[in-house]
Amino acid sequence: MQKTVLAAALAAASMPALSAESVTPSNEELYEIIQAQQEEIDRLVGARKNVSEGQTTIGGYGEVHYNDLDSGSKIDFHRFVLFFNHAFNDKIRFFSELELEHSLAGDGKPGEVELEQAYVEYDLSNNTRLKGGLFLVPVGLLNETHEPPTFYGVERNPIESAIIPSTWWEAGAAVSGNLGESGLSYDVGLHSGLAVGDNFSIRSGRQKVAEAVAEDLAVSGRIKYTGIAGLELAATVLHQSDITQGLVAGAGAATLLETHAVWNSGPLTLTALYANWSLDGAAPEALEKDVQDGFYVEGSWRFNEQFGVFARHNVWDVGGIGDTEVSQANVGVNYWPHRNVVVKFDVQDQGKAGDNDGFNLGLGYQF
Secondary structure, eight states, X not given: OHHHHHHHHHHHHHHHHHHHHOSOOOHHHHHHHHHHHHHHHHHHHHHHHHHHHTEEEEEEEEEEEEEEETXXXXXXXXXXXXXEEEESSSSEEEEEEEEEESSOBSTTOSBEEEEEEEEEEEESSSSEEEEEEEEEOOOTTTTTOOOGGGSSSSSOOSIIIIISOSSOEEEEEEEEEEOTTSSEEEEEEEEXXXXXXXXXXXXXXXXXXXXXXXXXXXXXEXXXXXXXXXXXXXXXXXXXXXXXXXXXXXXXXXXXXXXXXEEXXXXXXXXXXXXXXXXXXXXXXXXXXXXXXXXXXXXXXXXXXXXXXXXXXXXXXXXXXXXXXEEEEEEEEEEEEETXXXXXXXXXXXXXXXXXXXXXXEEEEXX
């Protein structure tokens, strides 16, 4: 960069003098020219340094869905998301994510405008990071990485929706790090928690850090292993002393356990995930909501950079009186005309007659 600038400056500065008088500049004139060029070079290099020390980046993703199911047909621009990130220097960074759901927000409208991430991260060392603010809970596979080109199927799998209430974010502080060259990494956080009602619906208990009740905070921890190429093993534990924030009598502590494994070998990827909520107290037990769990297994085959197929089996139970277990099979194809753009199609069949059988079609992107 500096050599290019210097050569251009020398050429530009010397041409007028030679053309005007057709004489060789004196030593004093050459010295003045070089000094002026050096000042310009220093200014350009300084400007580049300032940019690198304060770099702002913009990104985002979005997806539109068409669902043709027994329960009805609908089309929805499900998510429009923008990222705004900034590096203050090589140690301190800011990350944010702003989302518009269902295309239209406001009174009586189906959508919401949501702040899903807004946190500052600081490098304590080469292997350890501290962050504070509003961030995604480190659990499962999709909660932190859910851009449409990164997963199969139009809709996110039901386990990471009904049991793990993705997308799930809280506010607080967390430490993340790598344990040397072992392939092990960890996340430990203290943050806001859920506030479920007397129906003990986990998903509806998300407060989304909007004047959230914080009588009972939650603590979460994850350990992940990626020391073997193509393999990911992880487990997360989250505990909250009162999942209702003291608003429901007879409620007690709640603990989420999640574990998953991903194995990738060439075009083949195998995935398995299990999640389990255990709710203490007489109130959830009376409603048979004290245990809520689910799992899925998925196999996919990537033919080339453009085409891949998958099959997934899901089983989950959010609890309640009677037989509340649901099973669902999904089979489909992803087409990537570009690595950051995807067209998806899948067929789903639920185990209970009259439930949501049908097909889904979607278009997604990221940048």
